[in-house]
Amino acid sequence: MELIHDEVLELIQNRQWAELKNILIEMNEQDIAELFMELDERDITLAYRLLPKDMASEVFVNMDPEYQEMLIRAFSDTELSEVLDELYVDDAVDMIEEMPATLVRRILTHTDPEMRKSINEILRYPEDSAGSIMTTEFVDLKSDMTVKDAFTRIRRQGVDKETIYTCYVTDNTRKLLGVVTAKDLLLSDQSEIISEIMETNVISVSTIEDQELVAEMFQKYDLLALPVVDTEKRLVGIVTVDDAIDVIQDEATEDMEKMAAITPTDKPYLKVSVFETWKTRFPWLLLLMVSATFTGKIIQSFESALAAQIVLTSYIPMLMDTGGNCGGQASVTIIRSLSLGDIEMKDIFRVIWKEFRVAFFCGLTLAACNFLKLMFFDKIGIAVALVVCLTMILTIIIAKFVGSTLPILAKRIGFDPAVMASPFITTIVDAISLLVYFNVAGAMLHI
């Protein structure tokens, strides 16, 4: 790959277009797209025009929006129509969503009327809904067709469809009656009737359903495509597995960003401007900073106790960090388990009981290690050492409790559990651990 890469760049530099074309037509479209995105504007347009028509649109789809925009601006009207003709509806929608309004008008003018209708339909669905990620190009069959008829229809329609491996059987009102896979068709006798071999217990999703549910269904049922129906159960489109994989990755990224107290964006890191990045991070930092002032208040109110035993101060960071880490471990585990469907609201008491035992053992073992360190390395008094270790055990138990229950409760009241991750848990646990620390110290050291 590296070798081809350098060779292509050299051919472009030397303007050896014929040789370049020979190499490109042997390459994979995704790899060509990645290579083109490293060229400057003029070279992209020149190199792009070397591609045969069927490859060109594939390469186009795999490029980032800013390069697509660049190409569209360079296209003649005929070239634009040619590329648009080859696109699948869902890819066209993805592209249009990223283009400036003037370009969208030009694009829509050059798509054929039927496709324009489909594009407009999909654009109407709310962001991240099943409707917004579906394609309207699928093979539909009638229940009274024979397998032979079905193959004729697939051969006639198939070339423009994103998948022909799952075919959808509808009635005259477009209501979804069943599905039949290409495998079923291939393994059946040519004279069999579709209604005899179709699966009528169809898994489908409504247009307004969240894309997260769509992704879950692909994973649960091992699907290649999922039919999308409107409120009257009419088939309006399908989601294919390649788009479901993108959703799975996007949702995982979104969860990770929320866990790190960032407002999710769906753009790659290097494509987001500094100001936009600031906007995704600053509000959370501010909120957490304000919350952290409670911790400061707690320290202030124990200032005299601290002044009497200043050594206590030096263990504050260690206790706070350990509490935060323990809470973070519990919350991330629970958030992910919730989103994978491994645990549900009804499991909350099992979760609490399990986390209590884990916390107890973590607390005991960490406190024991810490006690040895305090006695033999720090050489502090046994009373202070016991205060630190007892605080540690209690903090860990509370941190695991807070970290495991808050995500479940957040989900219960309709919030995204991912927000209840380390940063929030840390802020809450900080305050609690200090309260525990000073109260234990007050009771045991009489300060």
Added chain:
Amino acid sequence: MELIHDEVLELIQNRQWAELKNILIEMNEQDIAELFMELDERDITLAYRLLPKDMASEVFVNMDPEYQEMLIRAFSDTELSEVLDELYVDDAVDMIEEMPATLVRRILTHTDPEMRKSINEILRYPEDSAGSIMTTEFVDLKSDMTVKDAFTRIRRQGVDKETIYTCYVTDNTRKLLGVVTAKDLLLSDQSEIISEIMETNVISVSTIEDQELVAEMFQKYDLLALPVVDTEKRLVGIVTVDDAIDVIQDEATEDMEKMAAITPTDKPYLKVSVFETWKTRFPWLLLLMVSATFTGKIIQSFESALAAQIVLTSYIPMLMDTGGNCGGQASVTIIRSLSLGDIEMKDIFRVIWKEFRVAFFCGLTLAACNFLKLMFFDKIGIAVALVVCLTMILTIIIAKFVGSTLPILAKRIGFDPAVMASPFITTIVDAISLLVYFNVAGAMLHI
């Protein structure tokens, strides 16, 4: 679904097996499996025996290992053979990996010799390698076949293959020459020769490659199946898209666990024992606790300065938390971008420059908010307020720098970047922020 669920449970309670059977055969196998896993042992076995043979093995595959074990123990030898005959090789391997040794022997004795050979072959590949997740059941064609021959072969072999939608063209030494999709075959003329329509620029993966790369290739190239070849480029198996989706989810979970300082397990939360959970969490907590003692040492060495200005102590948690949160935001963003391939080692300077600007604006805006709070709510002296705000800006810049560079450097030296997330960054940033704090305070307050 809820309704069916209650109805099924009632029918089982009342021992109405005939009615139950009628309902089950209309249901989806995945849903039946989930329902069965809520029953007690005797009822599972009874209900399972109601299922028609082809559904039974599907339901079996979708159950958790402990229920599969329970069923296998209840099966007669004939029943066991029947279920095993229907399984795909990769599902059989997944199951065997979870079974105790005595049961594995019984299972292998009751599989037919060819499947046993395949199972043993797959079991030999290292965990999380492409070889370990592949299946050996695929449709292979010869390059001199016609499309008609290919269909005959698919019809004869297809029923036992996990996918028939991508067919693999091999020579007599099993070397992979090309792929042809069922769509290509359906849209081609019956008399065409396979070598004329096959795609020869085949994307494949080696048996020992990491499963993470397999998942990336599915996402990048929108594949339905990926061929797996040995060191001599001979085709030994394929990975199908449903297994790739599982890998994508597992890898995301693994990254999240590492980010939260947990050793990853591949089992669902509620299936892991308390001791095992402790084992995944304790070592990291201990390591982080020991690292956090440096922070304590820093505070100790500035004890006299703190005693002179005890108000400084109360801002320690806020500064540490803000630093930790800023570092965590940067590190999670970078870790995820690295694993999605959005950034690479060569982007490190672009990343640093971007994070520097984001940090500068975050620092400035947060410090400004904080300054107002310090002056009007806390009513502290302007000198101390300036110390806190200046420390905040410097800490944020350092935190973002550490948080964004460490994951990239970790990857560079062959470590998993996900380990360089919030907990580690927090521990490092804590120490740095305190050093900055006390030095700024020393310089500005002359203590």
